[in-house]
Amino acid sequence: MTKTGIIFKKEVLDILREKRTVITMILLPLLVFPVIMTFAARITASQAQKAGEKTLKVAYISRGNAEELTRLLKETRDLELVTDRPRAEALEGIKEDSLDFLIEVAADFDQKVATGRTGDITLYYKLSNEVEITRGRVRKLLNRVREIYLESRLREVQLEPSFVRTVEISEVDVSTVQEKIGHYAGGFLPYLFILFCFFGAMYPAIDLGAGEKERYTIETLLASPVSRMEIVLGKFLVVFMAGVTSAVLAIVGLFIAIKQIPEIPPQILESIIKIVEIKSILLMLSLLIPLCAFFAALLLSFSIFANSFKEAQSLMTPMNFLVILPAAAGLLPGVKLTTVTALIPVLNVSLATKEIVSGTMEPGLLVLVYLVMFALAGVSLWFCSRWFNRENVIFRGI
């Protein structure tokens, strides 16, 4: 086995026995999505179900107007109509959650409607997640009333309802299911890649650089017949592997989560399975390699410079923003992979992943992203090895 291989093997054994690393590199990426999505789906579903089945308490002030609406409200099931509450009291009831809605019909409603003008009905509510769902039920009812009044008015002048519906607009989305998923998940997947890649590599990097200095074990390692390049390479490979493992496990976790949620229609599931086709996976992994190499070399350089775990952590904190911001920029509407954005590290991986997931990746741009990222990874690894050779860095403060 080569010296780099020996160092790699020892470091892997060492970091896999560190609870913090195992949590951030393996458990967190693997479990975070199944746990969050399962809880989120269950909570959302149960809230939606509750809101859908709930008997709504609706205060109603009609002042003898809008007979059709009064009839409809009385006929509607799961609706408790409160007709004896003055306006101010009803509004207070909504604020205090003892009432869900107040429907107020204007005093001149009938008069206006009868004379061909527009009658006013006001719906009062306090917006919440639940009301967002229940409001739909009340709006549906009010829309029905509007239609009834419109139809009756049209009948008076002997016209069909189609007379006022001058244009019927239909929308047809011709994108494939994969493209649709790519549009939504494609913005999300790069986030997973990039963040887990970075955070998965962070603790091993700190341990292998600053940790080694803090324990002074760096001295015994440097006094061994191993070149500094072999040491850097051995450590770099471990940090790189940690980043890749973490990102891959996050994706695995996401797909486990998606499969666990029964509400997902089978055709969407089928499309997700298409995304995890060998070609897409290989393309995404190939983007992950230079990205992780870049992060690993960068994190290791910072870690080697630091004298302690604490210092390394504080040096790396500002780096989080340098990673999160370009990754988040990929989610902004209108930001697309072009020859310009392909040159911006991290953002280019974010956008390219989105395109791969959508199945719309242009080969020329992909090559450009590879060139930029591999060049960057190479430069950062070169910098890391140079950094490791500098006495004032290695023995800084020790």
Add this chain to the structure above:
Amino acid sequence: MIEIKDVSKSFKITRKQKKERGLPAGQRRINAVNQVTLTCRPGRIFTLLGPNGAGKTTLLRMVATMLKPDSGTIKVAGFDTRRQSQQVRRSIGFLTGSTELYKRLTPREIVRYYASLFGIRREVYEKREKELFDLLEIQEFAGKRVGKLSTGMKQKVSIARTMIHDPGVVVFDEPTVGLDVLTSKNIIRLIRDCRDRGKTVIFSTHIMGEVGLLSDDMAIIHRGEILYSGSFDEFLQRKKGRTIEDEFVRIIGGNHD
């Protein structure tokens, strides 16, 4: 054999260091080791005595090829530290009092790791591991994680790690710092044992008691410069009734800071 000839080493100083040491604003570098010439011979213990910050660790780090001298030459077992660093490292064992071990690994894993780095063949390694583990009584805790071992046990593992490749030259940088009496005794026994087996031994200390216990040859280093170098017997003759400590203070000029 270690041959150190006209070796100097300076470091760039930070603003903080300048402030702490009260150095002039224009000074950019500090001489950690200045024109040092020493020879350590096989079968003898060479003691490097000096107060904290005297340049002992810098000098020993240069011997172990961790640092490169700005000028001068260092030869270890006939190899030049600058041009033949790999051969030098193969020839030396390096032990310091401040170095910890990988606490998540077991003593056996640690010693094997270093043996692999030194390229020791499996059959040779197994024999040597058994000898060392028996000698240092490591066998009973060889499979336990280092983090769960006592300081004395850890020091034994450090010794095994240092000696696994049977080095001809052994460098001890303040090896007893922070150790209890019993563990320090083990180290002192090891240093003597190395000398008795014909190895070249250099060890640094600021503890006067250790000087008398171990030295065959010695040098006093202060602010990077060698103020005395010779055999320990000559040193004893020089001190003329004074204690080692008094003589040391007299040599460094009583202005140790």
